[in-house]
Amino acid sequence: MVREFAQPAVYTVPDGADLTDMVWSAADEVPEKVTFRRPSGSGWADVTAAQFRSEVIGVAKGLIASGVQPGDRIGLMARTRYEWTLVDYAIWSAGAVTVPIYETSSAEQVQWILGDSGAVGVVVESSGHQSLVESVRSDLPDLRRIWQIDADAVGLLTADGASVDDAQIEERRAALGPADTATIIYTSGTTGRPKGCVLTHKNLLFEVGNAIPSLPSMFREGASTLLFLPLAHAFARLIQLGAVYSRVTLGHAPDIKNLMGDLQEFRPTFVLAVPRVFEKVYNGAKQKAHAEGKGAIFDRADRVAVAYSESLDSGGPGLLLKAQHALFDKLVYGKLRGALGGACTHAISGGAPLGARLAHFFRGIGLWVSEGYGLTETSPATAANVDNAVKLGTVGRPLPGMTVRIADDGEVLIAGDHVFAEYWHNPEATAVALKDGFFHTGDLGALDDDGFLTITGRKKELIVTAAGKNVAPAVLEDRIRAHALVSQAMVVGDGKPFIGCVVTIDPDAFGPWKAKHDKPADATVGDLANDPDLRSEIQAAVDDANQAVSRAEAVKVFRILPRDFTEETGELTPSLKLKRAVVEKEYADEIAAIYT
Template identity: 90%
Template sequence: MREFAQPAVYTVPDGANLTDPVWSAAEEVPDKVTFRRPSGGGWTDVTAATFRDEVVGVAKGLIASGIQPGDRIGLMARTRYEWTLVDYAIWAAGAVTVPIYETSSAEQVQWILGDSGAVGVFVESSDHQSQVEAVRGSLPSLRQVWQIDASAVELLTSGGASVPSADVDERRAALGPADTATIIYTSGTTGRPKGCVLTHKNLLFEVGNALPMLPSMFNEGASTLLFLPLAHAFARLIQLGAVQSRATLGHAPDIKNLMNDLQTFRPTFVLAVPRVFEKVYNGAKQKAHKEGKGAIFDRADRVAVAYSEALDSGGPGLLLRAQHAVFDKLVYAKLRAALGGSCTHAISGGAPLGPRLAHFFRGIGLWVSEGYGLTETSPATAANVDDAVKLGTVGRPLPGMTVRIADDGEVLIAGDHVFSEYWHNPDATAEALKNGFFHTGDLGTLDDEGFLTITGRKKELIVTAAGKNVAPAVLEDRIRAHALVSQAMVVGDGKPFIGAVVTVDPDAFGPWKDKQGKPADATVGDLAEDPELRAEIQAAVDDANQAVSRAEQVKVFRILPRDFTEETGELTPSMKLKRSVVEKEYADEIAAIYT
C-alpha cells in the first residue's frame, strides 16, 4: 500500500459559502470585468457589481416564488451566461442546484427531478420545457418551470422587485459550509445515475486549495472561455475558480461557433477533454497534408515533442532551439492563433491525454495541465501544477488531499473535498465511503515523488481465458490517438485473446478517402474490409501493442460501420464509453472476432 498527501493551504472559515466571492468582488472591485456575454458577434462586459446585482434580482424572484432554504432546483441549459447567473442566484436564495445535461432524455430528466425532489426547474428552450411537461405528471414535488429563452431571468427579477434585498442577505447569512450546495447526478456508464451530494465546504475547500497551485491560469488578468457542459463537475469547478480568482469568464453555448468565439474572446487558458486536443492535432495534421505541407508539419511535430521533452532534462540545445524558432513562425504560431492568439495554458481531464500529445502542445507553446478527479471529489484531486509537472501522469495530490493505492491497485481518496453521500442511496454511499476513504473504482500507481498515474477501471479489468488481467484503457488511449480513429473498445473477457472494436472519425474519413482515391460516397461500412483502411487501423493497434505485454496485445480488431455518440447511447455526456451498451449493440461483431 502506497500513500501520498500534502498539507492544506486553505481552511474553510465558519459561516462561508459559495456566494461570498460574488459579494466581495462587487464591494472591492465593482468595475472589474468578471464576465463577457456574447452580443452581436462580439462580447459585452459584465462588471462584478452588475453580476452581484443580477444575482440578487433572480434570488429575490425565487424567494417571491416560494423557494425555501434547502429546496432543490433543476438547471437544464447549454453553457451560457444565464447558467452561471442562475446557479449563484439559487445559492443566494439558500437553495440547492441540481444540474441536468441539456442533451438528457425525458426519462433521464424524470429520474433526476423525481429522485432529487426538485420543486422547480430552469430549462433553456421550448424543447426542454416540452420534455419536462411530458413527465410532469409523475413529479409531484415540481411546482414551477422557468424557461430561460422565454425571459425567465427578467420575469423572476421583476416578480421579485418588491422583496427586500435584506431577505437575500438573511438567506446568505444562514448558509454555511455544511449545507448542501449541489446534487450532481453522475452520467453513469451503467445503471441509474447517482446523485452526488456536494456541500459548500466541499467546493470551497477544493477551490481554495487548487487555485494557489495554478497562479498562471487563475489570476485577475486571466480569462477563459467555457464550452464544456456546466452540468459536469469539471466545468463547474472552472466557473467557481474564475469567480474566486476574479478572472474573466465567457461562455460558448454552440460548439459550431467555437473557433470564431475563441478568435474574438481571446482566452488566456481553456478547459477541454482529451478528445478536443486530439481533434485539434489531427485536424491540423490533415489540413497540412491536404495542402501539400505534410512534410513540414511532421517535422514541426517531431521538433515540438523533442523540445518539450528537453525541458524536462536540462533544456533544449542550440540546434533544437533554432529549429523550434523556425517552426514557431511556420506552424506553431498558426495553431496558437486558432485559439485566439493569447492562450498559453489549458486544463485537460476526464480521460488520459497521453504523454506524446501533452509534449506536442507544450512544445508549441500551450502548456496543458492534466489532472484527475471524480464528481465525488469536487472534482479535482491531483494535477500537474505550475511548479510540479510530470507529463504522462495526472500530477500530485493537491494540498489537503490524500491519495492511497490499495493492495489491489484501487485509488482511494481522502480530504474535505470528498462528497458526503449519494442522495437517497445509503447502500451505494456505504460501498463508496469506507474507513475514511472514497473508493474510486479507478486503478493507479504512485511514484516515489507522489505523481499519480491512472491505469484503468477496476470493474473494466478484462480477464482472459488464460487468467491474464488486462486494463483496456492503456490500449484504447493509444489506438484512439491515431488520426483516423474516433473510439476504440478492447474486449476479451473470458476469451482466448484480446480483441478490439474501432470506429472511424467522421471528420478524418472524408479527407482520407480523397487522398486514397476511394469513392466519395463510400461509407465506413462499405470500406470496413478495405486493405488500406485496415492497414491504417492496424498501425494504430501495432502502436498500442508496444505499450503492453504479448499476452495483453490486441490480436484481432473489427471496424464498426459508424461512430459512437451520446445521441445513439454509446457515450455519456462527458464522453465516457458505455461498455455494456456497445457490447449489446455490437454483440455480433464482437463474437465475429472469436470465430
C-alpha cells in the first residue's frame, strides 16, 4: 500500500488575485455570455456576464453605503437561489467576508454563528428568518443591519448605494489579496458547537483553478448545472465558484419539492448531489417498476447496466452485452435520464460514500457519477475521480497541487494551498487539526498503488467491542442503507460483546411496501417494527452488509426504530451526516434492548 500520493499543481494563484476577478473578467471578455438562468414568471430568464457584474456592483455599493468595512463579516441565510450567489460576490466586492448560515438553522445556532463571527450585518431570505434573527438580536452586540431578500434586499441595497462612486468598489477589490479571508464556514459537526472554518481567497482560487481543469467533460463550453444542495455547504459553494470561473451556466433550485419539474425545464448537463439523492432515484425507479408489474424488466436492466459499466474497466462490452444494453436504453435507461431533464450526462457525488455498485449502475445507464472527497477545511475537494483517472468504489486520486498521506494509524492527512487557515477564534482546535504541515482529517483511509483513495470510516467512530475488535461502522451502514426500504442505519457495539444496529425505514418506500404486502394502510413503522415480513426485508439488508466484513464485525442483532432521523429532530446535520451521540442518547433504551 502507498503511504503518500501527490500531483503537481496546474494552477498557481497570482499575487493580488481575489474571487471577484472571475466576475470582472467574464464581463469584460464575454459580456453577452449567459452566466445564470433564474426563475421568472414564464420559465427561466437569462442573466449575462455583464448584467451579473452590474448587479454585484449595485449590491456591493449598498453594503459600503451602510457602513460595511473591509474585513467585516456579513451573515447570509437563505435557500439556494440566485440572490445567494449575487450577495456572496457583492460581499467580496465590498472587501467583506461571507458567513453562510443554513436556512434550517435554529435560533441558538444562528445566535452562535453571528455572535462568534462578530457579524455586523446579515442577509436573510424570509420574514421567518428575520424573526429568528430578531429573537436573538439582544445577544448580538455587533449586528447592525438585517436585510431580507423577500422584502427586496437587492433593490434596497442597490438604491442605498446609488451615491457611492464605482471607484470605491475598485479600491476595495484592489486592496483584496489571496491571503485575505473570503468566508468563515461553520462546520455543522456531529458533536459540540460548530467551528468557524476560515477560508481565504487563495484557498478557494487554488481549489477551483486545480480542480476544474480535471473535469473538462463537465465544465465545458455549453455546459450548465442546476444547483439544489444548500449553498451554505462548502461542496455546493465550490460548484458555484467553478461555474462562474469556467463560465458554465448556473441555475438555482430553492425548493426540493419542485426539483423534478425544475430539472425538466432547465435541462442541466451535469448535477451535484449527495449519495442519498442517487439512492432515492434508484430505489424510487425500482419500486415504481415493481408496482407497475415491470419489476423483472427493471431488475434485468439493472444487472445489464452494472455489467456494462464494469466491462468498461476491462476491455469493453461484448456484442451480446452491447445489444442488451441498447435494448434497455430504449426501455429503461432513457426514461431515467429523462427524469433529470434529458441532457444530463454527468454528476458529482460527495459528502458520504456512494458505493461501487450504485456508481456502476448510473454509469451503465449513461450518467457518469464522479465521486470525490474533501472537507470544509480543504475548500472542500481534495480527491476525485476525474475524466482521465477513474476507479469506481474509490474517491479518486488527490487533485493537482494536493497531497494525501496515510498516517500509521490509518488517518488521512492532507496538505496543499487549499487547506484552511485556522478555526476562527479557536487556536486550540486549530493546533489539533493542523500539525507538521498537514491537516489531520479524522477520517480513516487507504491509498492503492495507483494513488486512488478509499475512505473506510471516521477515527472517532471506530467501535471497539468487548473482545477488543476494531470495527469501522461506515462499511456496514453504507451497505444496509442501500436497501430500498432503509433510510438510515447506525451500527453500535462499543464495549459490547457483539455488533448491533438500529435501522429507520424510508417513509417514501414504506407506503408502497405495505400495499404490496397487504399490511393495514394506517399502520405505522412502530406498529410493524416486529412484523416478520418487515424484519425479513431488513434482515436481507443486514445479511448483504455482513458479507463485506469478518464474522467478528458482522451485525448480529438489529432493531427497527419507530421514526426516521431528520435534521429537524436533531439526529442529522444539515449535510445529512449522522449525529451518533444524539441517536445514542435518544434511543438508549432501544440500543440497550439489543444486548438484553
